[in-house]
Amino acid sequence: MSAVLIIENEPAIAETICYALNTDGFKTHWSATGADGLEQALALRPQLIILDIGLPDMNGFDVLRSLQARLAAPPPVIFLTARTEEIDRVVGLELGADDYIGKPFSPRELNARVRAVLRRSQPKPEAPQPIAAPERFRIFPEQYEIRYYGLPLDLTLQEYRLLHTFISQPQRVFTREELLAQCWDAPEHRLDRAIDTHIKTLRAKLHAVRPQEDAIRTLRGIGYALNPPA
Known part of the structure; x- marks a missing residue:
């Protein structure tokens, strides 16, 4: 079961995300602030993080930078925000976010994007190496x-x-x-x-x-x- 950390300060939105993902077989954890989210990310090592950009104590970009500085292999991140400006999407993706979802969103779309990001983040299986036949x-x-x-x-x-x-x-x-x-x-x-x-x-x-x-x-x-x- 994949663990997903939601860092979102609005309880109603966080509950909607948790319910949608739990129903789809994911295990969810919720943090309402960037600082607490960082601590949980380091302790839980989730397979994916859904990260709100507009957090009360620090913005999501700073959370992502901290994760990248403190983890050798940070989990994939999907940014979640009510902002619609293109510059936010560009900055988030350039920082290394794996996807970007704007509020309001469809829970079904959210689940589909989570699964797609998790699939992309899985290491590619190594192709079996051919066994060299002895030279005749x-x-x-x-x-x-x-x-x-x-x-x-x-x-x-x-x-x-x-x-x-x-x-x-x-x-x-x-x-x-x-x-x-x-x-x-x-x-x-x-x-x-x-x-x-x-x-x-x-x-x-x-x-x-x-x-x-x-x-x-x-x-x-x-x-x-x-x-x-x-």
């Missing part, structure tokens, strides 16, 4: 190391070169001959089945890190390619 592959060429979802793979030189080749062109299908040419120092002395053997061991190492994902795809009669993430 990360290559450290100086160390001849490749990490798969953050975990380093224990690769032979040929396995490192094969996987590096796949990662560098993830959309491409490589024939066995192309892989031999790119990953072996003397490809003419190697057989195509050497590729199949190294692909098999490379798959096993990838599967040990990510069992649910088949990282390398076989295209029968053509060659191999990198599968997209599962």
